[in-house]
Amino acid sequence: MAAEGDDLNAFVTRESIDPTGEGPLSGVRVAVKDNISTEGVRTTCGSNMLADYVPPYDATVVERLRAAGATIVGKTNMDEFGMGTTTETSAFGPTQNPTAPGRVPGGSSGGSAAAVAAGEADLALGTDTGGSIRCPAAFCGVVGIKPTYGLVSRYGLVAYANSLEQIGPIAPTVEEAAQLLEVLSGHDERDGTTREPEDGTDYASAADGDVDGLTVGVPTELLEGADKGIVETFWDALNDLEAQGAETVEVSLPSVETAVQAYYVIAMSEASSNLARFDGVRYGRSGGYDGNWNETFARSREEGFGAEVKRRVLLGTYALSAGYHDKYYAKAQDARAWVKRDFDETFAEVDVVASPTMPVPPFEMGESLDDPLQMYLADANTVPVNLANLPAISVPAGESDGLPVGLQLVAPAFGEHTLVRAGSALA
Amino acid sequence: MDRRVDDEEVRHVASLARVDLDDEEVELFAEQFADILEYFDALDEVPEVAHEGELDNVMRPDEVSEGLTQEEALQNAPETEDGFFKGPKVG
Numbered sequence: 001m002a003a004e005g006d007d008l009n010a011f012v013t014r015e016s017i018d019p020t021g022e023g024p025l026s027g028v029r030v031a032v033k034d035n036i037s038t039e040g041v042r043t044t045c046g047s048n049m050l051a052d053y054v055p056p057y058d059a060t061v062v063e064r065l066r067a068a069g070a071t072i073v074g075k076t077n078m079d080e081f082g083m084g085t086t087t088e089t090s091a092f093g094p095t096q097n098p099t100a101p102g103r104v105p106g107g108s109s110g111g112s113a114a115a116v117a118a119g120e121a122d123l124a125l126g127t128d129t130g131g132s133i134r135c136p137a138a139f140c141g142v143v144g145i146k147p148t149y150g151l152v153s154r155y156g157l158v159a160y161a162n163s164l165e166q167i168g169p170i171a172p173t174v175e176e177a178a179q180l181l182e183v184l185s186g187h188d189e190r191d192g193t194t195r196e197p198e199d200g201t202d203y204a205s206a207a208d209g210d211v212d213g214l215t216v217g218v219p220t221e222l223l224e225g226a227d228k229g230i231v232e233t234f235w236d237a238l239n240d241l242e243a244q245g246a247e248t249v250e251v252s253l254p255s256v257e258t259a260v261q262a263y264y265v266i267a268m269s270e271a272s273s274n275l276a277r278f279d280g281v282r283y284g285r286s287g288g289y290d291g292n293w294n295e296t297f298a299r300s301r302e303e304g305f306g307a308e309v310k311r312r313v314l315l316g317t318y319a320l321s322a323g324y325h326d327k328y329y330a331k332a333q334d335a336r337a338w339v340k341r342d343f344d345e346t347f348a349e350v351d352v353v354a355s356p357t358m359p360v361p362p363f364e365m366g367e368s369l370d371d372p373l374q375m376y377l378a379d380a381n382t383v384p385v386n387l388a389n390l391p392a393i394s395v396p397a398g399e400s401d402g403l404p405v406g407l408q409l410v411a412p413a414f415g416e417h418t419l420v421r422a423g424s425a426l427a
Numbered sequence: 428m429d430r431r432v433d434d435e436e437v438r439h440v441a442s443l444a445r446v447d448l449d450d451e452e453v454e455l456f457a458e459q460f461a462d463i464l465e466y467f468d469a470l471d472e473v474p475e476v477a478h479e480g481e482l483d484n485v486m487r488p489d490e491v492s493e494g495l496t497q498e499e500a501l502q503n504a505p506e507t508e509d510g511f512f513k514g515p516k517v518g
Binding site: 054261314327333372376 | 441469475478503505
């Protein structure tokens, strides 16, 4: 089902959407992840369930892009409903990694990162629930920013796990990512969780690469599980920052040891509730089956959802069900609060926290599909950021065995200026 | 506590979630869920942490504003009748 003339399969739908105004993005081609609503242009979330869904309105971020002069060039491929780390769970087939042929582009915003890396778009929007912007940015050798929770409006984003996810930019350089973030960010009355940051949203001017006096904390826990070659490339990049005046110190975040568990319990629980809306009546596939509401509903969802979505909806239902709520969901909320506290204490000592974005190089195509738990473990370094509602950036740090390696920097809430400043010293 | 997830348990959860599964999926999920739930057991060791009371409700005036038209809201429904969604029998 790959779109015509698209070797990478980075796009589910290629469609040019004109700007509505002129501004900083005039003449810039932007690709939009296919879980972000575009009026009149189908928005599939990488799912058969929404293969024909055409939103009647634009997401706030799409309105802002168009008003700033951007031309939207299409809707990018993604793991179904954002559930995956490789873009292989898409109902529209996998996307190729233009930087590492034969490898996955990462996920879930794999189409967006691949489109930018291949020059099929100048910039792209991704969404990040547990690393879905930073992972593909790292795997494709581009820059991705997961904004502070509440910086960018989620109005018009098809929800997967509301308490964790943010829309953010993917770009070839930190400065371009910062320019795009400027356009996206700020209060939106249609998303009550958004707010205007106190230091403003003038991010592009922070891309001056000035890291003199910056203190970088390196949590030992996030290096332990990483591949040797990746750790070496990571330290080379940190040495580069030190040569420019930054100081690195070892820090400890013991709570990250249960972050992946907490993340998956919370994300699956929220998903089981959010995806209940796909019933084949209001939207989604209707098989025209016989039987009552529940029977018809269950059959429409059997047909419309892929395996990973079913897995997460079922496990989320399980984690919230009578007798298990306290064991899984309540404990996951404790683990989340613990991660937040750990970061708060660490940021009393350091300006940013650094780690490899991904502990492993891009998987070979098909490698991780049979073992969901192994795929979840690859998110170890990215999910703590979403649990703590913090901003993070992934910048290219170099290569290991010819494959791209990403370096992740995390800052205190609404510390995007710091991330842009530090990141721009590297890319 | 027995962590092993059996086929019956998978079928029960699938019925709660309103997702039909074929026999092959039930068997595969039972095996995978056992692994994943065993991994989640590490949450038992998490200390009790005070949740910060840092969140405030943000209120806005309740004013009527323009939204989607009825036609727009119904445009993605597989079946409609007289301006309503049309679904199967509930009972």
